[in-house]
Amino acid sequence: MKGEKLRSLSFFLSPMIAMVGIFYLIPLVFTVYISFTKMRNWNTEKYLSEIVGLYNYQRLFHMFQHDPMIRAILLTTVVFVGITLLINVFGGLLLALGTFFINESSASSIRLLWLLPRMSPIAVYSLVWYYFFHGSDIGTLNSILLKLGLVSEPIPWGQITPWGVWSIIIFVNGLVGVSFGMIVFTSALNQIPKELVIAARVDGASAWQISKKILIPMLKWHFLYVLTWQFLSLLTTYPHLFLLVEWDLVNRDYGTTLALYVFNTAFGRGEQDQGLAAAAAVLLSIIGIMGGYVTLKVLQFERMIHEPRGDVE
Amino acid sequence: MRDVETRPKRYEWLIIAVIIFASLPLILGFALLVLSSFSKDMITNLSPESFRPTIENWVNVFQGKLAITGGIRQNILKITFNTLVVALGVSGIVTLISTLAGYSLSRMKFRGRKAMMLLLLVLHAFPGVALIVGVYLFYRLTFPQDPSLVRIYSFFYVVLARAALEIPMSVWLMKGFFDTIPWEFEWSGIIDGASRIKVWWKIMLPLIKPGILAVALFGFLAGWQDLIYVRTFLIDQTLATFIEANIEAEYSHMPLIAAAGTLYLLPTIIFFLTAQQLLLQGYSGGIKG
Numbered sequence: 192m193k194g195e196k197l198r199s200l201s202f203f204l205s206p207m208i209a210m211v212g213i214f215y216l217i218p219l220v221f222t223v224y225i226s227f228t229k230m231r232n233w234n235t236e237k238y239l240s241e242i243v244g245l246y247n248y249q250r251l252f253h254m255f256q257h258d259p260m261i262r263a264i265l266l267t268t269v270v271f272v273g274i275t276l277l278i279n280v281f282g283g284l285l286l287a288l289g290t291f292f293i294n295e296s297s298a299s300s301i302r303l304l305w306l307l308p309r310m311s312p313i314a315v316y317s318l319v320w321y322y323f324f325h326g327s328d329i330g331t332l333n334s335i336l337l338k339l340g341l342v343s344e345p346i347p348w349g350q351i352t353p354w355g356v357w358s359i360i361i362f363v364n365g366l367v368g369v370s371f372g373m374i375v376f377t378s379a380l381n382q383i384p385k386e387l388v389i390a391a392r393v394d395g396a397s398a399w400q401i402s403k404k405i406l407i408p409m410l411k412w413h414f415l416y417v418l419t420w421q422f423l424s425l426l427t428t429y430p431h432l433f434l435l436v437e438w439d440l441v442n443r444d445y446g447t448t449l450a451l452y453v454f455n456t457a458f459g460r461g462e463q464d465q466g467l468a469a470a471a472a473v474l475l476s477i478i479g480i481m482g483g484y485v486t487l488k489v490l491q492f493e494r495m496i497h498e499p500r501g502d503v504e
Numbered sequence: 505m506r507d508v509e510t511r512p513k514r515y516e517w518l519i520i521a522v523i524i525f526a527s528l529p530l531i532l533g534f535a536l537l538v539l540s541s542f543s544k545d546m547i548t549n550l551s552p553e554s555f556r557p558t559i560e561n562w563v564n565v566f567q568g569k570l571a572i573t574g575g576i577r578q579n580i581l582k583i584t585f586n587t588l589v590v591a592l593g594v595s596g597i598v599t600l601i602s603t604l605a606g607y608s609l610s611r612m613k614f615r616g617r618k619a620m621m622l623l624l625l626v627l628h629a630f631p632g633v634a635l636i637v638g639v640y641l642f643y644r645l646t647f648p649q650d651p652s653l654v655r656i657y658s659f660f661y662v663v664l665a666r667a668a669l670e671i672p673m674s675v676w677l678m679k680g681f682f683d684t685i686p687w688e689f690e691w692s693g694i695i696d697g698a699s700r701i702k703v704w705w706k707i708m709l710p711l712i713k714p715g716i717l718a719v720a721l722f723g724f725l726a727g728w729q730d731l732i733y734v735r736t737f738l739i740d741q742t743l744a745t746f747i748e749a750n751i752e753a754e755y756s757h758m759p760l761i762a763a764a765g766t767l768y769l770l771p772t773i774i775f776f777l778t779a780q781q782l783l784l785q786g787y788s789g790g791i792k793g
Contacts, residue, residue, distance in 0.1 A: 199699060200612065200614055203608035203700075203704070204608055206604055207604065207671060207675060210601060210667070219634070222635065225638070235645070286523070289519050293519050297520055301527070307530065307534065310772050312728065312731070312743070313729055314731055314744040314765070318537060319533040319536075320533065322533070322536065322537065322546070323532075330548065331548050338550070423629045427633060429732075430732050433731070434748060434751075453633045453634070454633050457636070469637050472634035473634065475631050476630070479630065483626055
């Protein structure tokens with residue numbers, strides 16, 4: 192029986208283990224290794240075997256202190272993650288509560304609409320906002336303001352540093368993240384016993400009171416879950432920013448977060464410096480791992496895993 | 505589950521109005537893109553006079569004409585086909601691996617099971633940008649010597665690498681689907697002396713079809729919409745890199761790009777209209793409320 196179990200286990204698990212090994216574990220070792228080499232422009236013949244110790248990390252910390260571009264990027268990362276996180280969590284909560292109090296068919300349509308940013312191809316999604324925030328008079332936002340007579344000439348929003356740029360990248364990413372909170376909170380609200388809400392209604396409670404006294408207190412755990420998970424996502428997300436920066440819709444320095452900086456330094460146009468990018472990636476991962484650890488503690492992971500019952504041995 | 509019978513009606517329209525107002529930029533942005541693809545000029549400036557209905561953008565896109573003048577041609581059908589290959593490849597691999605692994609994590613006791621699930625969760629949260637540098641080095645080191653194989657290999661590699669990103673979440677999702685199937689089905693098979701593999705194949709897979717469909721759909725969308733991996737690893741163009749390359753080009757006729765963008769959005773729209781419940785459930789995947 193033992194041999195058979197081992198056989199079937201390896202049948203079920205080996206493809207996944209192979210994928211995780213090849214595309215997570217080995218690359219991770221590679222990335223850390225590259226951060227100790229002088230790798231540039233993917234010149235593997237020349238630089239792969241040349242170990243330079245902590246040289247890239249020293250350069251990175253030197254740039255943190257003296258390079259105005261890197262300082263702009265760090266500041267952008269902090270502001271972007273902080274504000275977008277608030278929008279994601281509270282926007283998701285408001286949408287979930289709002290749709291809780293309206294009829295089911297309207298609620299479904301609204302939820303679906305808010306999934307659109309998450310499901311759209313990134314290139315199309317970026318295209319939509321490219322036209323919306325465009326600095327000339329074809330930009331939708333500019334033409335609305337012009338028509339209302341609030342501005343006399345088109346404003347290049349994405350070139351106003353820092354807040355013009357920050358508003359755009361926060362807005363664009365905020366819409367993507369809101370749906371995550373909305374879905375989690377909605378599925379939690381659906382599990383709240385209906386009798387509680389009806390009883391409160393009979394006693395004459397308003398929607399606001401029901402939310403405050405019954406619904407929100409029940410969402411505590413989910414709230415923490417969304418908060419920590421979105422924090423990790425925002426810290427490491429870069430695809431939705433990539434095109435906005437590449438197409439010059441937004442200023443490069445104030446539109447780039449640390450994650451995007453890593454990607455552009457490793458794969459961008461012009462001079463590529465993989466050693467430096469890898470060092471920055473390692474730092475980002477350390478922050479991420481710490482955040483992930485907190486997430487697991489918060490989630491009380493043990494609660495989520497049940498032993499399979501009654502396995503026939 | 506909701507307070508349907510007792511809810512006062514008067515606030516309903518107010519809540520809906522507020523939400524619609526908050527959704528306006530989203531609705532407006534997408535609507536203008538789609539409408540511009542059917543117009544002679546971009547209508548993103550909201551001027552009714554720029555809207556002159558035409559289908560010539562779509563005709564030109566399919567003929568591969570990027571500019572109104574000049575002879576710049578792109579084979580958009582080939583580009584769409586490339587995108588489809590990546591999407592179907594990612595979908596297939598993700599579905600296969602998560603259907604296998606999800607079953608054993610849901611149904612079998614073995615040492616390291618908990619650690620494995622924890623690892624998957626950690627990997628899902630792991631910064632992709634830290635991985636992609638290493639994933640690219642692996643790509644460089646395994647590059648085929650024979651030039652005729654290079655393009656095939658780049659397809660093969662991008663599909664595997666992109667699928668790997670979806671695996672942690674899909675395995676969790678699939679495990680969740682297997683968890684919902686009553687044990688009795690399995691016992692009947694095991695008591696009759698069938699092996700676990702046979703039980704999985706003969707009994708479980710037919711029962712789990714909706715789950716397989718959901719995972720396949722999410723895998724497809726992930727591959728279809730990818731930009732970063734495709735532009736990093738793939739030699740050929742997909743719709744994503746096509747749009748990326750042509751937005752800044754001087755010769756591009758903007759409504760044409762809008763048409764290409766709308767074409768690229770089609771699968772998303774189709775899933776929207778056909779698989780609504782699946783989408784709403786799937787995105788809460790892996791989360792026990």
